Amino acid sequence: LNSNILMREIIALGVGQCGNQLSYNFWDNLTQEHGIDPVTGTWQGNSDLQLMRSEVYFNEVQGGRYVPRSVLIDLEPGVLGQVQNCPKMGKLFNPDNVIGAQNGAGNNWAKGYYTDGAEMVEEILDQVRRGVELCESLQGFQIMHSLGGGTGSGLGSLLLERLNEEYSDKLSFNFSVLPGSSDGGVSDVVTEPYNTVLSLNTLIENSQATFSIENRALYRICENNLKIKNPSFADVNHIIAQVMSNSTASLRFPGYENNCDIRKLSTNLVPFPRLHFLTxxxxxxxxxxxxxxxxxxxxxxxxxxxxxxxxxxxxxxxxxxxxxxxxxxxxxxxxxxxxxxxxxxxxxxxxxxxxxxxxxxxxxxxxxxxxxxxxxxxxxxxxxxxxxxxQQSSFQKLLGDFNKMLKANAYVHWYEGEGMGKDEFVEAASNVMDLIQEYQQ
Missing domain, CATH: 3.30.1330.20 (Tubulin/FtsZ, C-terminal domain)
Known part of the structure; x- marks a missing residue:
């Protein structure tokens, strides 16, 4: 069935608590759309269309099983354990591709980037390399993460940089959740502005397309459009998964050639390399x-x-x-x-x-x-x-909060304790400010 189609595979990485919850929802949708039984991994579908380009995201192994081309990564075991122990989807993922630590990143970008995350990065890249070896014609990497915490932001940034160095001819694209507190929402992560601006600095330079998703907008949609009074993470992630599934549909199913791989999609949507943040x-x-x-x-x-x-x-x-x-x-x-x-x-x-x-x-x-x-x-x-x-209005609000905290030197010692210099805060803020001005021109 696939013999006449050159597969253009994508390796998907979920990083941090939010990234792995999104990853779970994303793969739940993909198994349904491609007719794959999540318990046995075998095809139970009803249309040849479901299999024609299934290998973009799934690796077919012995016995006709389809395994997600996915790596799940976190610095704490909670969500990874939930995914692996889930009766519906737990057996679908290759256990070698679930990589976790015990301590967490403490909502600190520098912990994810410089210390705890850096200790794990080689192990993660080894699994990615094994995944690349199984690809016929890899097109790139999809990273799902949030920017407000420590792991998705810090380790997500480090991984993005390392993938770009090692696979410079491949594209990296991100589904990045921006925090909502900058737009009147509430948050239990006081260091969100730092983590987000430091991550944006990396995304500007290393991501070829960033699908930016704002937490505040998700809660607004749940409350106003869907009339859900107290939205849960599951309600919010369900909306993101719908959009992720639709955004990648032209990569996964035959149809229009203009967006059939991520390079074509990026070429059409990104007129200038730094202006690649998509709403x-x-x-x-x-x-x-x-x-x-x-x-x-x-x-x-x-x-x-x-x-x-x-x-x-x-x-x-x-x-x-x-x-x-x-x-x-x-x-x-x-x-x-x-x-x-x-x-x-x-x-x-x-x-x-x-x-x-x-x-x-x-x-x-x-x-x-x-x-x-x-x-x-x-x-x-x-x-x-x-x-x-x-898009620049959201970045302006985040940068405003970042600058207020940095001016007071608040919480900076936690980042310096992980080996980060104050000049890196200034450099990140300057790069995000440049991006805002480029959008305004």
Whole structure:
């Protein structure tokens, strides 16, 4: 079945508590969409489409078992233990690719980057190298992590740098969760601004595409759109997993050639190397355990996914900034390409002021004929990926909090105790400030 298709494999890494919870949800969706039984790892699907490009993310081993091309990493054992002991998904992952320590990173970027994380990095890279050897034509690495804690931010940054050094011809792309406290939310991690800005500094230089997801926006979506009064991590992660699944659908299933691998997707969406932070929007939004009660057409889905209320960012991409590039990914068995293109074209004409005029064909359409796992009843689902200048407003808030704390020298001793210099804080802040100014130009 796969013999005429050159596989373009992706190795996915979950780093830290949030990264591994996201990873679990991501693989849960992928097993469903590709028809793979998560307990036995065998294909139980109903369409050849499910297997045609399954090896982008799965490695087929003896006995017809499909194993996620995944490495799960944390500096504390809690979440990794939950994943491995889970009756539904625990047996799916290769146990050699679950790498943990005992002490945690104490919400300290420097602990993840310089000390505890650095002690583990060679072991992690050894497992990555084994994964690369099993690939026919590796296209790159997908890293899932949050930027507010210590492991996802510090060890995530170190891994990204090391992968870039060792595999300089491959692409690295990140699903990065930004903390919500900068936008009126609450947080139990007081060092979030430091960890986030230090991580952004690494992402600017080493990631080719960063899908930035804001915690505050996720809670807003849960409370306002989905009417969930007290959203749990599971509710929030369910939304992220929907977007991650849709964002990667064109890489995993046959369809439009314009976004069929991560290099093509990045080429289309990233006009300047440093401006690679992508905002995502999802339609319809479906709560955990629910499904859609009405059929939605292409025009309704397009209208919703271009609405800032469905956006995983606090920035208003159609009103407060300019969209440099965008990709509209539609999913459904019987979507008309003509209808999708004319609907998006019509909206773009109405909102012409929201798009830069110096990239004439800056909006792409992709169509995937396999329905999403979380809502098979939906006849149409869509995700918007947008490279918008509005993104800089979130970075400004984070940098403002960072500068207030640094001016008071608050908590700096915890970072210096792990071997980090004060000049690194200043350098990171300067690089993020430069990025903000580049978005403003």
């Amino acid at each position: 995502q929007s999802q339609a319809p939004l479906v709560a955990r355990g629910n499904h859609l009660f009405e059929k939605m057409g292409v025009s309704h889905v397009a209208q919703q996914m271009l609405d800032s209320r469905n956006c995983l960012s606090s920035a208003n991409i159609t009103n407060s900034g300019k969209i440099l590039t965008a990709s509209c990914l539609f999913r459904g068995e019987s979507i008309s390409a003509y209808e999708a293109e004319s609907t998006v074209g019509s909206f773009k004409n109405k909102k012409a002021a929201s798009f830069v005029e110096w990239i004439p064909d800056n909006t792409m359409i992709s169509i995937c004929k396999v329905a999403p796992a979380w809502n098979k009843q939906a006849n149409v689902s869509g995700t918007l990926l947008a490279n918008s200048t509005a």
